[in-house]
Amino acid sequence: xxxxxxxFTPGFGKFMPKEYRDMVDHGPFGKKTxxxxxxxxxxxxxxxxxxAGCAMTLFIRLAVIAFPNPEDTITVGTAGCGRLAISQAxxxxxxxxxxxxxxxxxxxxxxxxxxxxxxxxxxVVMAGDGGMADIGFAQTLHSWFRKExxxxxxxxxxxxxxxxxxxxGMTNQGQVLKxxxxxKKFEKMDMLGxxxxxxxxxxxxxxxxxxxxxxxxxKKAVLIAREIGxxxxxxxxxxxxxxxxxxxxxxxxCNVVEKDRYKxxxxxxxxxxxxxxxxxxxxxxxxKPAKAVEQK
Amino acid sequence: MYLVxxxxxxxxxxxxxxxxxxxCPEANTILxxxxxxKDRGLKYGSAYVAVDRCKGCAQCVWxxxxxxxHNAIKMEMIDQIGDQALTENLTYSEKNCxxxxxxxVRG
Numbered sequence: 247x248x249x250x251x252x253x254f255t256p257g258f259g260k261f262m263p264k265e266y267r268d269m270v271d272h273g274p275f276g277k278k279t280x281x282x283x284x285x286x287x288x289x290x291x292x293x294x295x296x297x298a299g300c301a302m303t304l305f306i307r308l309a310v311i312a313f314p315n316p317e318d319t320i321t322v323g324t325a326g327c328g329r330l331a332i333s334q335a336x337x338x339x340x341x342x343x344x345x346x347x348x349x350x351x352x353x354x355x356x357x358x359x360x361x362x363x364x365x366x367x368x369x370v371v372m373a374g375d376g377g378m379a380d381i382g383f384a385q386t387l388h389s390w391f392r393k394e395x396x397x398x399x400x401x402x403x404x405x406x407x408x409x410x411x412x413x414x415g416m417t418n419q420g421q422v423l424k425x426x427x428x429x430k431k432f433e434k435m436d437m438l439g440x441x442x443x444x445x446x447x448x449x450x451x452x453x454x455x456x457x458x459x460x461x462x463x464x465k466k467a468v469l470i471a472r473e474i475g476x477x478x479x480x481x482x483x484x485x486x487x488x489x490x491x492x493x494x495x496x497x498x499x500c501n502v503v504e505k506d507r508y509k510x511x512x513x514x515x516x517x518x519x520x521x522x523x524x525x526x527x528x529x530x531x532x533x534k535p536a537k538a539v540e541q542k
Numbered sequence: 543m544y545l546v547x548x549x550x551x552x553x554x555x556x557x558x559x560x561x562x563x564x565x566c567p568e569a570n571t572i573l574x575x576x577x578x579x580k581d582r583g584l585k586y587g588s589a590y591v592a593v594d595r596c597k598g599c600a601q602c603v604w605x606x607x608x609x610x611x612h613n614a615i616k617m618e619m620i621d622q623i624g625d626q627a628l629t630e631n632l633t634y635s636e637k638n639c640x641x642x643x644x645x646x647v648r649g
Contacts, residue, residue: 265570272635282560282564283637284560285560285574285589286573286574286634286637291569292569298567301567304566310569457565493599496599497605498608
């Protein structure tokens with residue numbers, strides 16, 4: 247929760263594991279690191295028990311790299327595959343009991359603002375489609391309606407991946423799964439539409455086949471949530487086990503799905519654009535000068 | 543035995559794409575040595591794999607073959623690829639990460 251927290255107590259560094267020392271000395275804490283530099287610095291996410299080739303893991307890895315101030319960030323998760331990787335990052339992680347993650351994040355954000363005032367402390371919720379759109383649906387929506395200042399990221403694998411393949415609200419209509427043998431009867435929930443209606447200042451979809459875009463989207467969402475209000479990112483993170491995608495074809499699947507039903511979409515309020523341009527130097531959101539009217 | 547990714551330094555160091563480092567689902571697994579290949583006149587440095595972290599998904603192979611079109615990565619049996627990078631032998635420095643190679647089977 248601060249740069250000092252990750253450093254060693256003087257004299258104890260030599261007793262720490264090498265990977266911990268590397269993270270403190272050559273990690274991204276207190277520095278500006280980007281996805282394009284990856285491989286040259288020690289990442290703060292570490293070895294995790296997620297399946298080989300999991301797109302969700304790839305997305306979480308990129309998201310953690312993209313956090314603007316990782317030393318001042320707290321992640322909140324819930325039951326599901328994703329928390330197995332999120333909790334392996336050297337960032338404070340809070341486990342919200344199933345469905346509670348946005349309620350927990352609301353209290354956490356308010357508490358941090360009371361304690362630290364204007365000093366940025368970012369709260370980022372990362373949970374699956376089941377935890378967010380089904381079981382935690384009410385808490386997710388209410389946190390948005392209350393304009394809580396934190397980022398919500400849905401890891402949408404369109405299935406309950408680690409309980410055997412049940413359909414979720416985010417599964418596509420007609421999809422047959424191991425525990426949905428007749429196919430899903432209802433449409434995929436429009437969480438993007440609901441996020442806009444509920445007043446999220448920034449809403450985006452993303453697929454992890456474009457690391458630079460993932461980085462850009464996460465950074466913007468966290469910065470806007472810090473200043474303006476709730477932000478929502480919906481990331482397609484396929485389950486290669488339940489959807490039987492060979493691991494070497496996971497990114498090919500990302501490309502196909504992106505072209506089909508997960509096209510990149512970004513929505514931002516005018517207030518959010520002003521925030522990014524005025525406070526964080528995003529020149530592309532500066533108001534465009536009015537064109538001179540031609541005199542006839 | 544099992545398969546792990548192996549990167550051909552001569553092909554990789556002739557390019558500067560670094561795509562495989564960005565697309566690996568495992569953190570701190572595909573690393574980048576900016577000095578690799580320079581003794582042979584190759585100027586960009588090369589990616590390499592900390593094989594004790596590699597889960598063998600072969601996404602990097604797909605990325606290298608289909609996105610970068612360099613065909614520099616192959617999946618190989620861990621006991622047949624000779625000395626490799628291991629996490630315990632990595633040395634990070636300013637904007638670089640090098641490794642002392644060792645047998646992945648004996649350590």
